[in-house]
Amino acid sequence: MSATRVDVLPHLKTARFDRALSYRLPDGMRVQTGDIVRVPLGPRTVFAYVVGEPKPAADDASLREIAERVDGPRAFDADGLALARWIADAYLCSLREALGAVVLAAAIPRTVDRFVPRGDPPEIARFKHVPERLVRLLWNDFRDGVGPDVLLRHPEARRAGDRATLLRALDALVRAGVLDRRRTVAQARVGTATVRILRTGAAPIRGKKAEALVAHVAASGELRRSDALLAGFSDAVIRRVVLAGALVEEQRDIRRERHARVALPPYQPTDEQREAIARLAGAIDARTFSQLLLHGVTGSGKTFVYLHAIARVLARGGRAIVLVPEIALTPQTAARFEAAFGDRVAVLHSALSDRERFDAWQAAARGEIDVVVGARSAVFAPLGDVRLIVVDEAHESSYRQDSTPRYDAVAVARERMRRANGVVVLGSATPALEDYARAKAGRFPLVRLVHRATAQPLPAVRVVDMGAEFGSGNRRVFSTALAEAIADRIARSEKTVLFINRRGSARFVLCRACGEVPECPRCSTSLTVHRSENLLRCHWCDFQRAIPEVCASCGAGPVREFGAGTQRVADEVERLFPDAVVVRMDSDTTTRVGDHARLLERFADEGDVLVGTQMVAKGLDFPQVTLVGAVAADLDLHVADFRAAERTFALLTQVCGRSGRARAGEAIVQTYAPEHPAIVYASKHDYDGFAAVELRERRALHWPPFTKLAMLGAIGRSRRAVETAIARWAAPLRGVDGFEVLGPAPYPVARVNDEWRYRIAVRTKALERLRAAIRADVLPLADAVEGVRLTVTIE
Template identity: 35%
Template structure:
C-alpha cells in the first residue's frame, strides 16, 4: 500500500499507458507537470514527462520512487499539455512519444547505460581462459571503475554489445543507467583587462605582440574571442599568457545561434492592399482582436498577395503583444518567408526546421519559450513551438502533403494547427492557390470561413498556358515548341524555369541485351543514375555506389532510361552553351547555405535557366521569370493513390504560377500525353474551383475522403514470410471485429502488398479501414490495434489516421 504524493508519468515508449510513481520526501516542491523525471522502469531506467499529479491517493501496490527531477522549470504548461493530449488521442500515438518528438534533442538529457566490473569479474581477470576481447573489457573497467557502454566499446577495441551482454550474464560486469547531460548551450569566451594603463605600456614595450592584444582589450569594456581571432588571427598563446599572469580575466558568456542571422533583409514598406485583400483582412481581424478561434481558408491565385495578408495579420497580432506561428511545407520556402517577415519584424522572427543543427533548434526553442520571439516560421514540427502567448497560426500552402508525417506520431501539421487554435482561442489562417479537398469541403460545410483572392496584385495577370500533346512529337525531353521558346527567352535576357519531377540523370537503367533492370538490393524499386559523380543511388534507402556499366547477368552495357534533372541540365547546356544553368532539387541544395546562395543568384539575375523538381513549384516569387516549361505532366497521374489527380493539378497550377509575376507577362508550355485529363484541363484554364467541384463529386460517388475517413495499418518486417503471416492475421482479426458492427458501417480494404513492397530490406503490407463515422472508425481501429500489437514481435506496426502515403 502506497500513499502520499503520486505523479503520472508518460514515457516515450509505444504504450498508451501512463505510469504512477511516488515522490520522495527529498523532493517536496520540485516535481511539477511539464518537468522531466528520471525513473526506474522494469530492469532499466528511463526519462519520462510528468503529466499529472495527486496530493493524496492510495493504491494497493508498492509504487517506485522517482530517482531525480531533471528540469528547473516545466517544459510545458497545462494548455500545451492539452494540445499534446489531443494530438496523441486523435493520431493514436502514445503521449510520451508525442512529448519526446515535440521537444528538441538539444534539451540535453538522455539515458546512458553504464558498466562496472564486479568482484567476480576482478577475480576472473586473475585466471586464464578469458578471450582477448573480454580480458580487454575487464581490464579497461578495472582502470576506469565505471564507463558509459559506448565509451567502453570505443576504448576496448573491437568489442561488441554482445560481448558485454555475455560478460553480464556470467556475472563479471553489471549494468546500470544514469542521466547524461549534453545541453546544446553555446558559450563564447569574453576577455576583460584587469590591470592599469601603466602595466599595459610596460607589457607592450617588453612583449609587443602580447602588449598589442592587451592594449586592444583595455581600450574597451570587453572583447569577445571571435573578435580577437578576426583581428589578431592565432592569438591563443598570447592571451593565455595574459590570463596566466592575471593581466586579463576571462568569463564565459552564453550566445544564441541565429540560423539566418547573415540573411540580408532590408526594411520593407507594406504594400498597398487590393480590395480583395482588404475584404479578407476585415473578416480575420475581429477574431484577432477578440481572442477568438476561427479557421479561415484563404483561396488566392498565385501572385494574389496571400503573403501580404499574412504579414498584415501578424502585425496586428504583435501589436496586441501576442505571438504567431507560420508554417511552410518545405524548408526551401523558409528563406523567402524569413526575408519578408524580418523586413517587417526584424529579429523577433526565427526559424525551426530539420536542416538546422541540434544547437540551433535548441536556441530557437528557448527564445520562443522565453517570449523573446514574436514569430516562429518553420516546417511541420514548428507547430510544437512553445509560444505561450499564441495569437495566430498561419499554414501556407495548406494543401501540401509534406505537412503529414509518415512515422509515429503520424500527425498532420495543418490539422494540428487547427487543434492549437481551438485550445488557445486564436484564429488559424490556411492559405493556398490550390486548396486541399478536405479544407475546401470544410469551407463549403461552414466549418471554415472561405476567403477569396481571385486576381493577381496590380496589373499582373495569370500566364498563358500552351499545351503540347507529346503523342504527336518524336522528341522525349523537349518538344520543338518548348525548345524554340527557351532559346528565344534566353536571347531576350529573361529567366526560365524547367520543371521535371525526378532527380538524377536516368530514372532507371536497363541492360541493352538481356533486359535486366538495375534495382536497389534493399528496396523493390530501380536505382537512379547520377552522371555528375558516376553513381547509382536509391532515393528511398540512401544506398549509393560507383556505377560500373557492366550487367551482372550477361556482361553487356546498361542503357539509361527515363528523365531526371541532370539529363535535362545536360541538354539545356548543350542547347544554350552560354546560359547560366542551375538545378534546384534535394541533391543540389542540401543545407540552408546552398539554398540561400541560389536565391541570391536568382534575385540578382545570375540565373538564366532554373531546372527543378517540386521544390521550384512552391511559393517562390521571382519577377524575372517569364517562361515555365513543364516537361512532363503525366508522371504523378500514374501513382496508385486516389489523390494522384488532385496532386497533379496542384503541382501544375503551382509551377505555372512562378511566371508572369513581374512587369513582363509570362508563358507556360505544358507537355503531356494526357491533354484531356481533368487535372491538365483545369490547370490550363487556371480553374481551381472547377477542378475542386468536379473532384468532390467523384470522391463522393466513390465514398472517398473527405466523404469518409481512412485509418491505415502499415506493417513491415525483415522476414518476408513472418510479415505476410502477420498481415493475414490482421485480416482475420479485422473481419472478426467487423461482425459486431452494423452492416455497411465500416469497410476493410486489404491487406495488400504496399506498392513499394520492399523498402530498406523490410517487406511491407497495409490494410485500410474506412467509414463515414469517425467515432466508430476510431473505436474499431483502437480495438484492432490493441489486439494486434500483442502478436507483433519482430514486426513494426504503424497506425496512420487520415493517411496521405499509400506507397
C-alpha cells in the first residue's frame, strides 16, 4: 500500500538541529512548500516548515504522521527556500537560521507576553530594586498593557535602568501580584490587508503635542496612523487624543489597483540622468542578469533615475524592490516612491505594526503590489517576477546583518536577480571599494553622475589642523574658523549641520590623581559621560551609574571629563550662541519611532544648528544649510579595521554633501590627521583619487577586494574556554596551502555583557575551498564545545 511522504524542517531554537525529517501526510491533507505544520518530535509536538513537495512513498509503519496544517499563509515559496539554501551555503549557517531571515516573524505562531497593571500603583517602598520611573510608566501610560519589547524601547524605561535591571523589576512586580504577565499564542491569519486611518473628530483637546497632532491630521484631511508615528507623534499621544474624541481612528481595507497610472516627477532629466536612464532601460529590456554601479555625487538625482527605471519595469509587467539603509531616517525617500506609484508600492518601516507589516508581506505574495521599499530584509519580499532591485547608498554597512544569519543584503540581491535574469542597481556617492574595483575592471558597467541636478557646485571644504589649534592655545571644541563660520551663518539666518560620530557629553572621566577611568563591569570599555542625565553609560550593554563627584578608587576629586560627543558639542553651541536654536540628533534623542522626523521638522522650521552623529549624513536635503562642520573627523580613522579609512572618507563625503544644495555652501573639517588620504581626498570630493590610493594599499596588504576574508569568532562567559576554543578551531586551517590565518586576538571590545570575544581572520583566494574546510573541519569542533559559540562572517 502506498503513502504520501513530505519533508519538513522543525522550527527549533537550537542551531544544531538542521535536518529535514520525513512524515506521512494524512489522507485529505494538502500541503505545499512553505506551509507551517505541527509534527510529533520525540515526546512533544513542534511547529515545522514544509521544505519539499509531497512525494509517493512505500507504506512505512515507522513514519510518523503530520499532526495538523497550521491555518495561515505560507511562510515562504520555492524561490524563498532557494534563497535560504544559498544563504546557508554562502554564510555557513544552518538552513533554519537562514530561513529566519527569509520568513517574516509574524508568520510563525509564537508565545507573546503582555504586562498588564493590576489596581492602583504599588508603593515603591515595597520594592527595593524596582525603579520608580518604571512604575509610573506602567501605571500612567500602559494601563491597558504593553509588550516587553515596546516597554524596553521606551525612553522613560531606558532612563530607569538597563535591560537586565528592568527585566528583574518586571519579574518582581509579577511575583508580588501587582502586575499580570499574560501569555497568548499569536498566529498569523490570512485576510484583507488593512490600514489604520486617523481623521479629525468633534471633541476639543488641550496640550501642545495633542494640538499639534490634530493640526497635522487636519492638514492632510486624513492620515495613516503609521505616518503619524513616523512624523514624531508617540503612540501614547495618539491613543490619548483618540480616546478624547479629538481624532477618530478607523480600520480600512486597502484596495490596490495594479494598473493604476504612474506619476513620475515632472521635471526634465539632466543630460547625465538621461544617459543613466537609457543605460538602465537597455539592461532591463535585455532580460538577462546584469548589475550596474550608479556613482552619483550627493544631490545628483539618483532617486529620479531609480523612479524612471522602476516605471519601465512596471510598464513591461515586472516588479521591483528598493533597498534603503534605514527607512526611518529617510521618510521623504519613501514618500517619493508612494507619490510616483500610489498603492502599487508597499513601504516597510519601523512605524508599521506587526499586523500592517504582515499584511503588506502577504499582499506582495498575492501579487497585489508591484514595488516594495524597505531596509535590509525587504530583499526577501515575496514578490513574483521581480526584474529590478535598487540598492540605494549601497556602500552602507547596515546592509550587512551582524547576527546569525550574517548575510549581506547586496549579495542576496545579486543572487536573487541572477536567478530571475533581472537587474541590480548599486547607487552611491561613495561606492564600496570592492564594487568600484570590479566595475573599473569591466565586470559590470559604471555610470557616473558628476554634477548636482540643481547645477549647484559641491561645497568648498576647509581642513583645520586641530594639532596646530591646540599648539596655539585653543582648547575648545571648535576651531576659530568653525566658530566664526557658525556665527556668520546665524547672522545670515542660514543653517549649520555639525557632525561628530560619538554621542554623549564626553568619551570618559578620569581621575587626574591616580589615573582611574570608570569602566563597565560587564564590558571591557570605559563608560561614556551623559551630563544631561548625570549618568555614565555603556554604549554596548546600556549599564549606567551616576557621574562620580570624586574618584571611587582614591577619593580625590573632582574627576575630569575627556573627549567630546554630540551632547557636549550642542552644549558648546548654546554657550557660544545663546540665541541659537540647537537640535541634537543621535541614538539618545531618537529612541522612539518618529523621533527622526520630529527633530528634522523642528530643524527645518526653527533650527539654526543641527548636531548629530552619522544620522545627519543621510537623507538630509535642506536648501538653507550652507555650512557643515565635521567636529572630529578622525574619531574612527584608527580603529582596528581595514575598512576604517574607507568609512571615514564615505562619512565625510556624505556629510559635507549636506551643504550647499540650493545656494553656495561650505564645509569645515577639523582633524588631527590633516595629511591622511581619507581627509585629503574627501576635502577635494575626489573619490577616484582616494580609491586609487586605498586600493594600492589593500593590494600590498592582501585585503579585499584582492583576497577573500572570513572572520571566525568565539564568544562565551569563560575567558579561558573562549581562548581555548578559538585556538582549537584555528588549528585545522593553519598550514593549509592557500589559507593565511591571522590571530587569535580579542575583538576591539573584548568583553560585551559578560561575554568574552576572540577571533581569527582567514585570508584566501579560494573562498569555496575555505567554506568547505570550515564546514568539514571547524563546525563539528564547534558543535562539541559547550558554553562557547562560533560566529562566522564572510566579508
